Amino acid sequence: MTRPDHTTSPDYSYEETFLAQGYRRVAGVDEVGRGPIAGPVTAAAVILDVDNIPDGIMDSKVVPDIRRRRLAREIRARALAVSVVHLSAAEVDELNIRMASCKAMLLAILSLDPPPDTVLIDGIDIPAELQIPAQALVKGDSKSLSVAAASIVAKVSRDKEMTRLAFHYPEYGWGHNVGYATKKHKAALQKYGPTRHHRRSFKPVIEVLATNSNAL
Numbered sequence: 001m002t003r004p005d006h007t008t009s010p011d012y013s014y015e016e017t018f019l020a021q022g023y024r025r026v027a028g029v030d031e032v033g034r035g036p037i038a039g040p041v042t043a044a045a046v047i048l049d050v051d052n053i054p055d056g057i058m059d060s061k062v063v064p065d066i067r068r069r070r071l072a073r074e075i076r077a078r079a080l081a082v083s084v085v086h087l088s089a090a091e092v093d094e095l096n097i098r099m100a101s102c103k104a105m106l107l108a109i110l111s112l113d114p115p116p117d118t119v120l121i122d123g124i125d126i127p128a129e130l131q132i133p134a135q136a137l138v139k140g141d142s143k144s145l146s147v148a149a150a151s152i153v154a155k156v157s158r159d160k161e162m163t164r165l166a167f168h169y170p171e172y173g174w175g176h177n178v179g180y181a182t183k184k185h186k187a188a189l190q191k192y193g194p195t196r197h198h199r200r201s202f203k204p205v206i207e208v209l210a211t212n213s214n215a216l
Helices: 013-020 065-078 089-095 097-110 145-168 183-192 203-211
Strands: 026-032 041-047 081-087 118-122 134-137
Touching: 013 026, 013 118, 013 145, 026 097, 026 145, 041 097, 041 145, 065 145, 081 089, 081 097, 081 145, 089 097, 118 145, 183 203
Parallel strands: 026 118, 118 134
Antiparallel strands: 026 041, 041 081
């Protein structure tokens, strides 16, 4: 399947191709949280209503926070189906981050109601257990409106979860760094040791576990 180079806004052309082939419900899927050293990896799946798509859907990384949160609410209110799945830091450690991302995306797809009959997935990985047709799209959140919508919902959902966790662990600054290895976060990790929400298979945490008596 060939497409023009998408260098600006995502559109609905990939979805339209599937719809023209007789598919009825096309889901977009994306995940966030591969890089942080704490918190879950989060996947979202979205089936947009072609007649009721919110304006301004873009790759979540280029949408300002306030607008991103507004768009997430609109997507949830107007889409045919939306699902979100968090996999914990322990699951990331058990599976590795790539496999955990695939599992989160698969579970998000399977949680959609009504279910999709085909899927557009950001990146290069299609979950092996997926039983319906799917297409992987490199930089899919800048190409497909459905994938971009999923990226927004996933980002807002994970940020909300990290803000919730920050209430219980304020010293790590998760309300601002959302689990990434910022200078403040690493300093707190050295001082207080890792929590159960830290990914113990990630290098900064491994180093603390090896050298810090506060590490449990």
